[in-house]
Amino acid sequence: MKFIRNLFALACLLNSLSALAAFDECRDLFPDQKIPTTHQVGRDLCFDSFAIYYSPLDKKPIFTVEKLNKEQLSAAHPRRSNQFYEEARLPFSERALLSDYRGSGFDRGHNAPAGDMSDERSMAQSFSLANMMPQARQNNQGIWAKNVEEPTRAYIKRVLGDIYVFTGSTGNSGSIGKGHVTVPSHLYKLVYDPNRKTAWAYWVENTNEANMSPPISYQELVQRTGIDFHLPINGKADDASLKNTEPLPVKAPKKLLGGWYPVFFDDYETNKVNGLITQAKAGRIASIQIQYDRNSDLAKKVASQIEMQGGIAANLIQSSPPDSTNVSYERNRVTAIVHSK
Numbered sequence: 001m002k003f004i005r006n007l008f009a010l011a012c013l014l015n016s017l018s019a020l021a022a023f024d025e026c027r028d029l030f031p032d033q034k035i036p037t038t039h040q041v042g043r044d045l046c047f048d049s050f051a052i053y054y055s056p057l058d059k060k061p062i063f064t065v066e067k068l069n070k071e072q073l074s075a076a077h078p079r080r081s082n083q084f085y086e087e088a089r090l091p092f093s094e095r096a097l098l099s100d101y102r103g104s105g106f107d108r109g110h111n112a113p114a115g116d117m118s119d120e121r122s123m124a125q126s127f128s129l130a131n132m133m134p135q136a137r138q139n140n141q142g143i144w145a146k147n148v149e150e151p152t153r154a155y156i157k158r159v160l161g162d163i164y165v166f167t168g169s170t171g172n173s174g175s176i177g178k179g180h181v182t183v184p185s186h187l188y189k190l191v192y193d194p195n196r197k198t199a200w201a202y203w204v205e206n207t208n209e210a211n212m213s214p215p216i217s218y219q220e221l222v223q224r225t226g227i228d229f230h231l232p233i234n235g236k237a238d239d240a241s242l243k244n245t246e247p248l249p250v251k252a253p254k255k256l257l258g259g260w261y262p263v264f265f266d267d268y269e270t271n272k273v274n275g276l277i278t279q280a281k282a283g284r285i286a287s288i289q290i291q292y293d294r295n296s297d298l299a300k301k302v303a304s305q306i307e308m309q310g311g312i313a314a315n316l317i318q319s320s321p322p323d324s325t326n327v328s329y330e331r332n333r334v335t336a337i338v339h340s341k
Helices: 002-014 070-074 120-125 137-158 218-225 270-281 296-310
Strands: 043-046 050-055 060-068 106-110 132-136 163-170 186-193 198-205 260-265 285-292 314-318 334-340
Touching (some): 060 132, 070 137, 106 137, 163 218, 186 218, 260 270, 270 334, 296 334
Parallel strands (some): 285 314
Antiparallel strands (some): 260 334
């Protein structure tokens, strides 16, 4: 039955999705603006500092990409927000939900790490559930953080220029939640240095008992994942694979790159509400979703003020996320998910 359900869901998705992601708003995050190709069907999502190719079937990233450098990682970093939120850009049926992770025993594992984010907006955006994968808890807090993420940052801080980092997961070890979020069997992080034309990948089993093994080659990662990242390694590029992937002109960055961004409320903050009302009156907001856990009074007050003064509907959604050993959700906090035009 599970196979039939997945087959039907995939057939439905094929009618509305493409395996050729465009990433029109953030193509400059990719090496030479060349987008990886894969048979996996998904949706492309742009954020300020990273991009995601997202699987509506698995409800987790197929891959994420970041463009990082020494200056970014050496600068003072914002406080970790720890405020996970559901990705309002995605149709409800395609989203991972906060409730999917509750009691699952798995961490909400970042693909684009919060530790890479250099400003408060990027930090907040990195907690979108579209950026999460069900990750074994000790794996996430141990081997992955200490033996994959930290060495990657250490390398970037040692070299000059931009380094491109792709993160993703593959395989199927079951699912969690009513939304059937796929639990991957393996995780990977691909590091590409365009100045040296070199790349390598960390490959880790998604278990609490996983052991660290030496990095694998770029070619081996392509074979294991079926994703062609179109990287010219050692100065040589596969002309056939790069055919028809000429870079598009870089567009001027938008003020609200990616379209969606969260605004957090711990109390009723007039300046934040007025800011949203001003944006709505100016026609810069397409829609607003108000997410809350326990503080329904605050959520309703924020929503009503936006609707009355901004002239735009604010949809209320209640979600109760799970706590983990190192993350405690501020349950009285209200999050406005804003879709900008």
